[in-house]
Amino acid sequence: MSDLRHLYQELILDxxxxxxGYGLSTESPLxxxxxxxxxxxxxxxxxxxxxxxxxxxxxxxxxxxxSQSSASLLSTLLENRPLADVEPLVAEFREAIQSRGTIELxxxxxxxxxxxxxxxxxxxxxxxxxxxxVALEDALTK
Amino acid sequence: xxxxxxxxxxxxxEVAAIREQFPILGESVNEHPLVYxxxxxxxxxxxxxxxxxxxxxxxxxxAVHRGAHxxxxxxxxxxxxxxxxxxxxxxxxxxxLIWTSNATEGLNLVAHAMADASxxxxxxxxxxxxxxxxxxxxxxxxxANLLPWQYxxxxxxxxxxxxxxxxxxxIQGIDEVIGERTRLVAFSHASNVLGSYSPxxxxxxxxxxxxxxxxxxxxxxxxxxxxxxxxxGVDFAVFSGHKMLGPTxxxxxxxxxxLLSALPPFLTGGSMITTVTMDRAEFLPPPQRFxxxxxxxxxxxxxxxxxxFLEELGMDRVAAHDARLGARLADGLAAIxxxxxxxxxxxxxxxxxxxxxxxxxxxHDVGHVLDERGIAIRVGHHCAQPLHRRLGLAASAxxxxxxxxxxxxxxxxxxGIAEAAEFFGVxx
Numbered sequence: 001m002s003d004l005r006h007l008y009q010e011l012i013l014d015x016x017x018x019x020x021g022y023g024l025s026t027e028s029p030l031x032x033x034x035x036x037x038x039x040x041x042x043x044x045x046x047x048x049x050x051x052x053x054x055x056x057x058x059x060x061x062x063x064x065x066x067s068q069s070s071a072s073l074l075s076t077l078l079e080n081r082p083l084a085d086v087e088p089l090v091a092e093f094r095e096a097i098q099s100r101g102t103i104e105l106x107x108x109x110x111x112x113x114x115x116x117x118x119x120x121x122x123x124x125x126x127x128x129x130x131x132x133x134v135a136l137e138d139a140l141t142k
Numbered sequence: 143x144x145x146x147x148x149x150x151x152x153x154x155x156e157v158a159a160i161r162e163q164f165p166i167l168g169e170s171v172n173e174h175p176l177v178y179x180x181x182x183x184x185x186x187x188x189x190x191x192x193x194x195x196x197x198x199x200x201x202x203x204x205a206v207h208r209g210a211h212x213x214x215x216x217x218x219x220x221x222x223x224x225x226x227x228x229x230x231x232x233x234x235x236x237x238x239l240i241w242t243s244n245a246t247e248g249l250n251l252v253a254h255a256m257a258d259a260s261x262x263x264x265x266x267x268x269x270x271x272x273x274x275x276x277x278x279x280x281x282x283x284x285x286a287n288l289l290p291w292q293y294x295x296x297x298x299x300x301x302x303x304x305x306x307x308x309x310x311x312x313i314q315g316i317d318e319v320i321g322e323r324t325r326l327v328a329f330s331h332a333s334n335v336l337g338s339y340s341p342x343x344x345x346x347x348x349x350x351x352x353x354x355x356x357x358x359x360x361x362x363x364x365x366x367x368x369x370x371x372x373x374x375g376v377d378f379a380v381f382s383g384h385k386m387l388g389p390t391x392x393x394x395x396x397x398x399x400x401l402l403s404a405l406p407p408f409l410t411g412g413s414m415i416t417t418v419t420m421d422r423a424e425f426l427p428p429p430q431r432f433x434x435x436x437x438x439x440x441x442x443x444x445x446x447x448x449x450x451f452l453e454e455l456g457m458d459r460v461a462a463h464d465a466r467l468g469a470r471l472a473d474g475l476a477a478i479x480x481x482x483x484x485x486x487x488x489x490x491x492x493x494x495x496x497x498x499x500x501x502x503x504x505x506h507d508v509g510h511v512l513d514e515r516g517i518a519i520r521v522g523h524h525c526a527q528p529l530h531r532r533l534g535l536a537a538s539a540x541x542x543x544x545x546x547x548x549x550x551x552x553x554x555x556x557x558g559i560a561e562a563a564e565f566f567g568v569x570x
Contacts (some may be wrong), residue, residue: 003514008507014564039522040530040537045372062536064506065566124513128506142168 001132007122008065009026011115016025016065021075024058032138036127041067046136049076054078054086059132066116066125071132078136086140097129151462152455152545160455161546163188167560174516177551182334182362182495182542183520184384185550187448191387192213194447195440196292200328207413207430221439224446228394231449232360232379233370238402240395240432241442245361246286248380248395249328251432252357256326257297258406266404268355273299276323278354280305280313280340281532287359291328300325305345307532311336311485316348324354331363331379335526335540336485337468337495339363355401361385365452365544366493367461371396383441387448392441396430402428407524409434422553452545460545464494467543467552471496473555480568481559482539494543497524500559503566505539511562517555 008034024031024046031046041063057075061068078086089109096103101121105114119129151246152160161167164186165324169176178186196267198220204213206221222236229239242248259265261273271277277291278391281304295302305313305320311333320327330341349356358379363369365386365502371379378401383392397405405423407414425431452460467569475481475498484497500508509521520540523530530536 004511007510008565040507040527042536062504064504064510066507068504085339122510125506125510 001052007118007125009115009118011112012065012069012072015069015112015115019068019072019075021056021058021072021079022060024060026056027057029056030139030142032129032135032142034135034138036063036067036129038132039064041128041131043071043132045071045132045139047136047139049083050114052083054081054083057136059135061132063131064128066119066128067131070113070116070119070129071135073116074132074136077111077113086136090137093133094130097126150459151466152459156269156550157463157546157548161548163190165189166545167249171516171518172514177515177517177554179541179547179551179555180518181544181545181547182385182493182518183538184390185365185387185544186306186546187387187389187452188460190451191389191444191447195324195389198443199440203440206437217439221437221442224442227446227449231453232364232381232394232396233372234396235399237427237429238396238399238401240397240429241437242380242393242395243391243438244384244393245359245380245382246393248378248393249287249290249357249359251395252378252397252405253294255405255432257294258408259404260298262406265406268401269404271298271300271325273321275300275325276321278305278320278324278327279303280329282305282311282313282336282340282526282529283328283330283359284334284359285527287328287330287357288528289375292325294326305329305564307529309533310487311338311529311533313340313345316341316344320345320348320352320354322352324349324352326355326357328357328359330359330361331369332360332366332493333485333526333529333537334362334495335497335524335529337472337492337497337542338486339491339493342374342376350375352388354501362493362495366464368457374378377401383445383448386445388445389441391564392445394445397428399428402432407431407434411435413437455545461547463547464543465491467547467549468492468494468496470549470552471541471543472510474552475559478556478563478565479559484533494547495540496542497540498559499535499538500563500566500568502568503562505537507566508539508559508562510567512555512558514557515554517558519555 028046028048033044035042043061057078059071062066096105204217206218226236229236259269355377358376360379360381364381379396386392414434475483479502482499505521
């Protein structure tokens with residue numbers, strides 16, 4: 001059971017059950033739909049910003065606890081964050097999550113999202129964790 | 143060809159002896175002995191199948207159906223012997239069995255050749271479609287037996303219709319949907335999600351009544367029990383080598399000879415012609431007409447060895463083993479609070495396969511808990527999105543057994559599911 005707890009921390013289970021930012025009420029054109037073809041998980045994510053600050057990250061989708069909690073944690077992390085921070089945060093997240101457990105997310109920069117640190121040891125779950133972040137990256141190019 | 147449950151399953155000792163021949167079953171995964179319950183996706187290969195392939199490659203390898211030297215003649219003979227062995231296994235003539243890369247390619251071959259024939263006014267009318275014609279599939283198909291028919295409909299203007307399924311996945315509407323306009327009916331023999339057999343006899347009888355061609359996806363039936371395509375009376379059928387102890391990269395298409403003869407080739411090139419000029423070509427009769435280019439010789443030889451292995455075990459007994467473990471899986475899952483088993487209810491015939499949902503927990507998370515214990519199952523939509531949608535799901539988890547699977551493995555799997563239910567706090 002301890003191995004499972006390493007991946008499925010209480011914070012992850014909480015976010016997957018009571019996700020933050022769930023529901024697409026915004027009309028923002030900055031949106032992206034992403035699918036993980038291996039398991040069928042999908043997400044539609046929209047970003048709202050005022051030119052300097054991210055005001056909201058909204059999303060809808062369905063998937064495993066890792067993909068859902070990752071979207072929820074991402075939404076929490078970016079609200080009221082400077083727009084200029086987004087790109088480096090996504091890059092750091094991607095590097096850590098793909099590092100097979102060798103790089104940890106910095107708590108000062110990622111806050112609660114460091115609960116996703118456990119994912120990087122599980123090659124099969126990296127795609128789950130990264131889905132929302134890929135959607136975010138894509139949405140900002142729109 | 144439903145399995146006869148009166149026939150005897152393998153004894154515990156016999157299964158142990160079978161397992162000895164599969165080195166991978168002795169491996170550990172995540173520090174646990176591997177429990178492989180994903181044979182419906184791909185089966186494991188016994189040592190002797192690899193040995194047969196290696197022996198051919200190391201001692202007799204050469205180009206088949208070309209060249210006149212001794213080794214080439216021996217290789218050709220062995221390649222054609224493999225065809226005869228596999229053809230006999232499914233009750234058909236060797237010249238009615240075409241090697242393909244996999245079942246998907248076999249289905250695409252029929253769809254593309256018919257699309258091509260439909261554009262040629264001189265082609266045989268039996269294999270030509272036009273607007274107003276109907277193609278019928280079922281709602282439970284694997285995407286491999288759906289997309290080629292979507293393509294054929296798009297190319298010819300024919301209409302694609304389907305036989306719906308009920309909440310248990312039982313195919314409905316055979317007499318209503320298959321009608322005078324129906325020209326082709328494509329369906330799975332056994333479902334890769336539900337584990338149930340389709341009413342093949344009823345569908346084929348109805349299709350014959352209206353003069354429609356039948357195409358059978360036999361990927362989940364040929365590995366798991368005795369199947370005789372000629373006795374079934376189906377026009378085309380496909381299956382895959384890697385799901386029946388054989389290698390990847392080899393599968394087969396059966397076609398009734400007169401229909402194969404009516405079809406133009408799918409791929410063109412070397413080894414499938416009689417005369418070629420700079421303007422045109424004349425094609426060999428089946429099966430060579432459909433085997434352009436260098437063939438998968440060592441894979442065909444390996445698949446024939448896999449067939450001999452299965453024949454020695456006896457397909458009736460393979461089916462009995464599968465049916466018993468399938469029931470153990472389904473009954474055991476149904477007894478866990480919060481688990482919904484897909485497909486036929488308890489007591490109904492199923493192959494050694496059970497897909498299920500743990501209420502409130504995504505299949506991927508269920509699969510992860512098992513993977514941590516070295517238990518390999520499939521999670522996702524299993525290439526059957528429309529069926530999952532019909533059942534109100536996006537994904538499910540699926541455990542599937544084969545000749546080497548044991549009661550203990552099924553029980554370890556069930557214990558893992560109970561543990562996952564507890565861990566994720568499933569409250570039924």
